[in-house]
Amino acid sequence: MTVDTELTTRFLERAEAARLVDVAMATMDSPIGTLLLLATPRGIVRISFESENRDEVLGEIAMRVSPRILEAPRRLDPARRELDRYFTGKLRVFDLPIDWTLIGPFARRVLRRTARIPYGGVASYGDVAYDIGTPRGARAVGNALGSNPIPVVVPCHRVVRTGGAIGGYGGGLPRKRWLLDLESGGMPPATSPVAARSD
């Protein structure tokens, strides 16, 4: 027996009114695959690629933020709108509130510095390490970027290796390359970084 949508909608409305939705969840299609978006009342707390295990992602949020996670797509409308425009080359600077809860103090310094790299630009791991006052911490910077919980919006893809190699990426290198190509041309690249699936 399933519950009709009206009943589900009313439950969500009442849960929202009682401020019991600690984490709102929604998914969206994008040129780099389906994205899972999670937001607290403070802002976006997590964006995950379909290459990540969804149960693990949600388990971590349940443990570290709150298990009161409900599908509340409307609360993520602004984020989805901005991301849609970004992916088609129409938006260069995100204007979305961010919840930094999942990000530790060092990673926070790294990611805040990363967020200042302009659209279309890149910095090296060493540059970022130098700028945050740990000139020899390029590797630690790489680790902090690799565990960025809010990729794309916090543009960790703009940090590359000195000498032209693009370095690593939590969502896989094809996605990083696609994002860098999008930003360097101001247009979505013709090829998709997501392998065609049969399902």
Added chain:
Amino acid sequence: MTTVQTTPLPPFQRVFDEHAGAVLHFLTAVVGVSEAEDCFQETMLSALRAYPRLIDASNLRGWLFTIARRKAIDARRALARRPTPVADPDPGAALDPQGESDDALWDRVRDLPAKQREAVVLRFAADRSYEEIAAAMSTTQDSARQSVHQGLKKLRRELR
């Protein structure tokens, strides 16, 4: 906030998706269609409110049913305090052993003593095991089995 959670709780959305149907079914059977929706909302909101403090996630359905059962009792008490606007239809009128409709059968389930009613509903409407029924009703499996048995015996007698 400190928790002693060893395995993370599933997102509440999943708890809702997996068990809401059974909870609604149970409530419809115990309090009737007109009260079931309110009871359902109250149950789910209470569950959502308490969810982060839940320590044992091994029997989420049993936990939800425990809450639903309390809400059903509250609703029946509230109902009993309200004057009945129309008289109940003659209970004999709908009785037709050959063609007894599901609704009429559930009416009869509703008239069972509380323990038997809950046990019967959990067993047949919500398709629960005796272990789960015992957990939801905070009783033993033997006693749950007995309540189901007695409830069925009574129903069969009435429907004959």
